[in-house]
């Protein structure tokens with residue numbers, strides 16, 4: 604049995620009178636692909652925002668490899684190796700694809716002002732490494748032909764891939780994808796499923812995913828947590844979730 608990487612316990616998030624997340628618990632194992640699903644407004648993105656440091660939870664624990672990350676600001680959570688994408692793609696749209704990948708590595712490239720000014724050997728080496736990494740991820744994501752194109756001018760599916768590349772280039776432990784299939788065509792969805800699988804197999808990343816596309820969720824996830832009105836209502840393998848009466852009811856109630 605592999606080790607738990609992310610553990611969320613008794614997580615609550617209140618907005619005024621609304622308990623958007625109500626005692627959510629989950630544990631994601633090393634190199635697992637774990638999905639959170641649920642009807643609109645169930646609290647999925649709020650859970651993501653709490654884990655990634657965009658919200659400070661009202662209550663509850665969040666640990667990464669046994670270390671508490673609850674309540675840390677997002678940049679500190681990112682420094683622990685937890686990175687995420689957003690429901691609406693967030694890129695530097697006026698920069699080129701390549702520049703987006705170089706900027707994503709700014710933490711790794713030595714930013715010491717003096718070493719930058721004098722272009723020390725170490726600084727130049729770090730710059731070269733950043734460029735080589737960028738080239739690698741352009742290839743993995745099939746974006747090499749668009750390296751010098753403005754990110755904002757890419758087709759939507761390519762923007763989504765660039766967003767994932769920006770995460771992966773930082774060599775994360777946990778990759779959090781918020782509705783990565785939204786806006787993709789059926790062919791792109793199939794490719795996305797293969798990509799998620801490939802990222803886990805080849806780069807050892809653990810994946811936490813929110814997704815409405817059931818074919819993708821059922822095809823790629825090892826375990827699924829279902830939320831409704833802020834509460835966890837089911838947790839299990841895809842086959843069990845597919846046949847869970849509470850889950851079926853929650854989804855039927857939505858349509």
Ligand SMILES: Nc1ncnc2c1ncn2[C@@H]1O[C@H](COP(=O)(O)OP(=O)(O)OP(=O)(O)O)[C@@H](O)[C@H]1O
Pocket residue numbers: 618621623641642643644645646647648649650
């Ligand atoms: N910053 C906020 N202030 C007030 N209410 C919020 C805030 N963020 C989320 N909510 C509310 O919390 C509830 C859960 O929202 P959330 O976006 O987490 O749901 P979701 O499951 O991700 O939905 P969807 O699938 O539609 O993206 C909703 O009722 C939403 O209006």
